[in-house]
Amino acid sequence: MSSCKSVYEPREDSTMLETWVKKHTFGKVLDMGTGSGIQAIAAAHKQNVSFVLAADAQKGVIGYCKKNIKNRKIKFVQSDLFKNIKGKFDTIVFNPPYLPQELKLKDLTIEGGKRGYEVIERFLDDVNNFLNPNGVILMVFSSLTKKEKVEESVKNNLLEFEELEKQHVFFEDIYVYLLRKREFLRRLENRGIVNVKYLAKGHRGLLFTGLYKSKKIAIKTKNPQSTAVGRIENEAKWLERLNKLGIGPKLLIQDKGYLAYEYIDGDFIIDYLKKSNNSKIKKTIKNIFNQLFNLDKLKIDKEEMHHPLKHIIISKNKPYLIDFERVRHSQNPKNVTQFCQFLMSWHLINILDKKNIKIDKSRLMMLAKIYKNSPTQSNFKKIAGII
Numbered sequence: 135m136s137s138c139k140s141v142y143e144p145r146e147d148s149t150m151l152e153t154w155v156k157k158h159t160f161g162k163v164l165d166m167g168t169g170s171g172i173q174a175i176a177a178a179h180k181q182n183v184s185f186v187l188a189a190d191a192q193k194g195v196i197g198y199c200k201k202n203i204k205n206r207k208i209k210f211v212q213s214d215l216f217k218n219i220k221g222k223f224d225t226i227v228f229n230p231p232y233l234p235q236e237l238k239l240k241d242l243t244i245e246g247g248k249r250g251y252e253v254i255e256r257f258l259d260d261v262n263n264f265l266n267p268n269g270v271i272l273m274v275f276s277s278l279t280k281k282e283k284v285e286e287s288v289k290n291n292l293l294e295f296e297e298l299e300k301q302h303v304f305f306e307d308i309y310v311y312l313l314r315k316r317e318f319l320r321r322l323e324n325r326g327i328v329n330v331k332y333l334a335k336g337h338r339g340l341l342f343t344g345l346y347k348s349k350k351i352a353i354k355t356k357n358p359q360s361t362a363v364g365r366i367e368n369e370a371k372w373l374e375r376l377n378k379l380g381i382g383p384k385l386l387i388q389d390k391g392y393l394a395y396e397y398i399d400g401d402f403i404i405d406y407l408k409k410s411n412n413s414k415i416k417k418t419i420k421n422i423f424n425q426l427f428n429l430d431k432l433k434i435d436k437e438e439m440h441h442p443l444k445h446i447i448i449s450k451n452k453p454y455l456i457d458f459e460r461v462r463h464s465q466n467p468k469n470v471t472q473f474c475q476f477l478m479s480w481h482l483i484n485i486l487d488k489k490n491i492k493i494d495k496s497r498l499m500m501l502a503k504i505y506k507n508s509p510t511q512s513n514f515k516k517i518a519g520i521i
């Protein structure tokens with residue numbers, strides 16, 4: 135065999151992974167960061183493996199492999215992670231470069247970014263688009279690669295993991311993980327949603343983003359830590375109704391345990407107020423008031439409007455009410471009066487003051503009281519007119 139100094143000579147991590155490759159690989163295999171080709175060869179020797187694509191970012195490595203490895207099942211490609219990869223695989227194997235650059239080893243085959251886990255993070259962010267629904271990922275990494283960061287990335291990409299092996303070698307622990315798509319992810323993909331990524335956690339819901347019919351969407355499912363019952367179903371029911379009145383982001387999918395709606399790319403209300411000018415702010419606040427008055431008229435309580443920091447997003451100067459989990463019918467809905475409360479807070483008065491919008495707090499308080507007792511159109515107009 136000819137040698138090449140950019141080729142990673144198999145070490146403990148390679149042989150540990152190889153053992154599991156021999157056990158778990160099947161179907162079409164992608165060996166990412168193939169190096170000497172050790173994993174690709176182990177996979178190709180298996181009867182239940184039909185094809186192996188061995189990829190590496192380094193041209194020299196690919197040249198070396200093409201010259202030295204002759205196996206009909208294996209094809210080689212130079213690719214920075216998935217850049218030149220097409221199609222889907224049943225097994226994806228990865229022995230990534232995982233050491234932090236801070237160790238100053240200056241070696242591309244083993245350094246995985248400044249902190250060590252960046253290449254793994256990039257890999258996990260994309261891998262689902264190349265993995266069949268029941269496919270598996272076999273990956274090795276070290277305790278020098280912040281394990282909790284790797285696991286966070288696994289979780290954020292809706293994968294689940296099993297630790298197959300852990301070995302202490304000199305100054306580090308080496309782990310081999312088997313990863314699979316979580317059932318929830320498989321269900322989303324089944325509906326044509328791809329690129330699913332964790333976005334945020336609320337008290338009651340977990341929020342993900344995804345691509346559906348080439349558009350970015352938000353997906354909400356129950357936060358497993360929440361004891362609240364039926365919130366997702368409630369939100370889907372109300373969103374469907376309120377969409378007809380031009381309220382809320384457009385509901386796209388409603389399924390068991392989750393709903394998906396158009397992703398609103400904009401700013402939460404405080405950020406918006408801080409960065410917008412006087413006339414835009416006035417128009418936006420009026421628009422919000424109108425939406426809230428419509429809800430009041432229909433005896434629908436949105437709740438949380440006295441503190442709507444994460445409940446209103448403004449996109450292209452259009453305000454969207456979001457989060458309809460707690461919406462309910464009420465004889466005395468408080469949407470308008472709660473929003474008045476919000477505008478009367480010192481924080482808001484200060485922000486608006488900087489934009490030359492003066493809120494007469496005592497007058498607004500008086501108008502809100504009148505409206506509370508008699509929520510008529512004319513009483514509402516007086517409130518909206520204060521801005």
Ligand SMILES: C[S@@+](CC[C@H](N)C(=O)[O-])C[C@H]1O[C@@H](n2cnc3c(N)ncnc32)[C@H](O)[C@@H]1O
Pocket residue numbers: 141142143144145147148151166167168169170171172173189190191192195213214215229230231232242243244253
């Ligand atoms: C630790 S070695 C593993 C080699 C071999 N698979 C093994 O198990 O011994 C990591 C390999 O990943 C390759 N690599 C590094 N960054 C990469 C990237 N962004 N995309 C693809 N391969 C990469 C390196 O060139 C190197 O060959």
